[in-house]
Amino acid sequence: MSLLIFVYCSIITIFSQPTSFFSAYKIVISFDVSSLLVFAIIKLHQAQKGTINMKKIFGSLFVIIALVGGYFGYKYYAETYQDMKAYALVPESIPEKKPIKNDTGAIEEGLFSYHYTLTFVKENGETQIMDYELSGETPTPLKPHSFVEAKISQKRITSGPSEISRTAIPEKVLKQLEK
Structure with a gap:
């Protein structure tokens, strides 16, 4: 029953x-x-x-x-947290350097950030668009029109991005990045 x-x-x-x-x-x-x-x-x-x-x-x-x-x-x-290696091409223009705001919306003194939207290409050929905020007291922006490597998961960038040379990128990925 x-x-x-x-x-x-x-x-x-x-x-x-x-x-x-x-x-x-x-x-x-x-x-x-x-x-x-x-x-x-x-x-x-x-x-x-x-x-x-x-x-x-x-x-x-x-x-x-x-x-x-x-x-x-x-x-x-x-x-x-399960990540894989991915590559992106940094945009040609450097984003505006903005002061960092805390959770309440107040500006944090002496802290600045650059906000990037990067299109990553994974080693298996899939693309994924992710936001990345480079922040600190004196953040150095990513070099325009350079290649970066990062480890990304479905939800976040787990490591990087760090600048790499064009020759270090797999050929299949490089073709997709240059489209």
């Missing part, structure tokens, strides 16, 4: 989500979470009647929560 209710609630959860606002994995997660809650409530009710062991319920819930947490933890790590 409880399995039937679990399946029924799962089907209702999937079809009640507006798919235009949620990607597929969010629908599956909401489906799993609401279904697990209903299933847990049913099992807790059975446990109070003495038909099922409470240790098994809490052990199962702990394992499920650990697996879901591990999945999302790994996904966050992979998107944020």
Whole structure:
């Protein structure tokens, strides 16, 4: 009986989500979470009647929560910190040197930055546009129309960028940068 209710609630959860606002994995997660809650409530009710062991319920819930947490933890790590080498061509114009503002919007004394938008080409040929802010007390802007190398992830620049020579760039990447 409880399995039937679990399946029924799962089907209702999937079809009640507006798919235009949620990607597929969010629908599956909401489906799993609401279904697990209903299933847990049913099992807790059975446990109070003495038909099922409470240790098994809490052990199962702990394992499920650990697996879901591990999945999302790994996904966050992979998107944020797993990087690969990429190359970019610095724009010909040097951006304006601006004072740095803190979180409240107040200007920090003696700190300045240059804001770049760089189009990186990874070694596998994919392109990725990323913002980069070069900051400090006396920041030196990147040399205009030079090549830089950096390690980038899906969300951020993890290392660099640092200037490199044209000959250090793989030929396939160099052709894409010069388009």
